[in-house]
Amino acid sequence: MNEHTEHTEHTERTTAQTAQTAKASGTAAPSAFSVTEHEVHFPVQGDRCAATLYLPDPVGDAKPPVVVMAHGLGAIRAMxxxxxxxxxSAAGYACLVFDYRHFGTSEGTPRHLLSPRKQLADWAAALFCARNLSQVDGDRPVAWGTSFGGGHVISTAARRPAGLVAAIAQCPFTDGIASALAVHPVSSVKATLAGARDMVRGWLGRSPHLIATAGPEYSTALVTAPDAEPGYLGLVLPGRDFRNEVAARAVFDILRYRPGLRTARITVPTLFAVCETDSVAPAEPTLRHAARSAATRRALRHLPRRRLRTSRRRSTRLPAAPCPRGRCRGKDTNMTSRIVLLGASGYTGGLVLDAMLGRGLEPVLAGRNPTTVSALAAQHGGLDHAVADADDPATVRKLLRPGGVLVTTVGPFERYGHSPARAAVEAGAHYIDSTGEVGFVRALRDRCHDRARETGSVLLPAFGYDYVPGILAGTLAARQGGDAVRALDIGYFATGPLLHGLSQGTRATMRDGLTLPSARWNQRRLVEERTAAHVHPFTVRGRRKNAFLVSGTDVLFLPEGFPLLDAVTVYNSWFPALSRPTTVLSALADTAARHRAGR
Known part of the structure; x- marks a missing residue:
């Protein structure tokens, strides 16, 4: 074990039950072997996943290759x-079998939260853990998943993580839309309504609204095929504590999740074990997706019953997978289309990285601390990474090519944003940032617009929380009101705990913003006023809340789309009780700044 895993428990069992299983399944049992089990944990984004490491009998000094395994929809490793x-293990493989976060004995709150994005991060961390286990040959990991986990194996293999040599997807979930169409409309409507209810509870910071993972026909559950509930619960070993529940919001994530679309990116040998009469993941789209990968071996098993009745505990027929001896990893060498993420190790950068990985993108991670960037890249399966400093445009420029993309989350942008933007423009790369600083956006337009047109660079600043929602809300209000709308007051409010969720860069931006002027669109022209110069009341969910004047890119873009607007003003009320004190604090800060300037 090393610093990335924690060894917590050791047990050893003989093969009596395994040999009996092999005999019952019609496969030959080894003459004599034993399986040693170790309980391990590995970190994932601040939580720990629990796993069992199965080790076969040692053969000389050689270490066994390792298979990383995880279960399907809402299921745990004990099933x-x-x-x-x-x-x-009987065939000489080690196995690392883990529970996803929020399920089983892994950490993660709230419980029973099913997120494909998070589970893909669990897979990346599990493979990284397997590659660093001292008892196994970490250079030859294989990914194995069943059902929803089979879909994760497809997505993971498509990302081409470091060292992965093969993948096995058993009865894989490949297309959320196809699976949704296989559900009875009554159950679909019930589950959708439950999902909407759970989403609202999540926005309000309340505990999840849970529904059954598998249930009877026409019930409110994710899976409602005739054999779903008995087949699913039949996997639970006697005496095991298991709750057949999942947060209902998963309905929407599952619908959008289509790992089969990524099969064309798979370069390692991959086995698809497809059930012809699958009641959850229809076989036809799965076979169609599998055919898109030249590295795929497809196996179609003709089973007389539906899939959930074929996976009985201790009676699974599983042929041993061949062990590739060499690395079959592919690299994307198309430098013109790659994405560089600057600031990936920060709070906002981490959110952006998770979103990219969840959509099958593989950005180059860039940051000024080589140790941090290297560790982050390894944690996510060996992503490409490089050292770059937002203060040194040359270090950013060398990572960019014409047609590439630079995404930067390094703020405050007035301080750290100009150099990366110039580097992107000079390289002919496209530029995206998460700024909310109007002054920076105005300066970016003034300094870089003409040059960007010459080099073919697209500038897309402020594409984050600040201030896309306000621009969308203002657009909807202006369209609904028509020509009668002459002024828009836009307020930003937080609906949950916020203080400890603010990134370091956001806090610095807020602090610096008190000494900088705020832009308003007033009398059809852009004017500047002292930040928090005045307070405006809003009614939010039946309660009156004060908000103070701030800068927002809303004032730059809304007047362009609606030229009849006389005024656009942006207000902030993340902390309503502090709105009026902030006005006083802003005045004092402004006076102090003027005093220092007059010396």
Whole structure:
């Protein structure tokens, strides 16, 4: 074990039950072998995933290759995966079998939260853990998943993580839309309504609204095929504590999740084990997606019953997968289309990275601390990474090519944003940032607009929380009101705990913003006033809340789309009780700044 894993428990079991399983399944059992189990944990984004490491009998000094395994929709490792791991171990493989966060014995709150994005991060961390285990050959990891986990294996293999040599997707979930169409309309409507309710509860900071993962026909559950509930619960070993529940918001994530679209990016040998009469993941789209990968081996098993009745505990037939001896990893060498993420190790950068990975993108991670950037890249399966400093445009410029993309989250942007923007423009790369600083956006337009037109660079600043929602809300209000709308007051409010969720860069921007003027669109022209110069009341969910004047890019873009607007003003009320004190503090800061300037 190393610093990335924690060894917590050691047990050893003989093969009596495994040999019996092999005999029942019609496969030959090894003459004599034992399986040693270790309980390990590995970190993922501040939480820990729990896993069991199955080790076969040692053969000389050689270390066994390792298979990383995880279950399907809402299921845990105690639901039959031991039988698969034991069969692999009998063939000489080690197996690292883990629970996703929010399920089983892994950490993560709230419980029973099913997020494909988070589970893909769990897979990346599990593979990284497997590659660093001292008891196994970490240079030859294989990914194995069933059902929803099979879909994750497809997505993971498509990302081409470091060292992965093969993938096995058993009865894989490949297309959320196809799976949704396989559900009875009554259940679909019920689950959608429950999902909407859970989304609202999440926005309000309340506990999740839970529904059954598998239930009877026409019930409110994610899976409602005739054999779903008995087949699913039949995987639970006697005496195991398991709750057949999941946060209902998963309905929307599952619908959008289509890992089959990524099969064309897979370069390692991949086995698709497809059930012809699958009641959850229809076979036809799965086979169609599998055919898109030249590296795919497809296996179609004709089963007389539906899929959820074929996975009985301790009775699974599983042929041993071949072990590739060399690395079959592919690299994307198209430098003109790659994405560089500057500031990936920061709070906002981490959110952007998670969103990219969840959509199958593989950005180059860039930052000024080589140790931090290297560790972050390794945590996510060996992404490309480089050292670059926002204060040194040359270090950013060398990472960019014409047609590439630079995404930067390094703020405050008035301080750290100009150099990366200039580097992108000179390289002919496209530029995206998460700024909310109007002064920076105005300066960016003034300094870089003409040059960007010459080099073909597209500038897309302020594409984050600040201030896309206000621009969208203002657009909707102006369209609904028509020509009668002459002024827009836009307020930003927080609906949950915020203080400890502010990134360091955001806090610095807020602090610096008190000494900088705020822009308003007033009398059809852009004017500047002292930040927090006045307070405006809003009614939010039936309560009156004060907000103070701030800068917002809303004032730059809304008048361009609606030329009849006389005024656009942006207000902030993240902390309503502090709105009036902030006005006083802003006045004092402004006076102090003027005093220093007059010396």
């Amino acid at each position: 039959g995966l031991a039988a698969h791991a034991e069969r692999f």
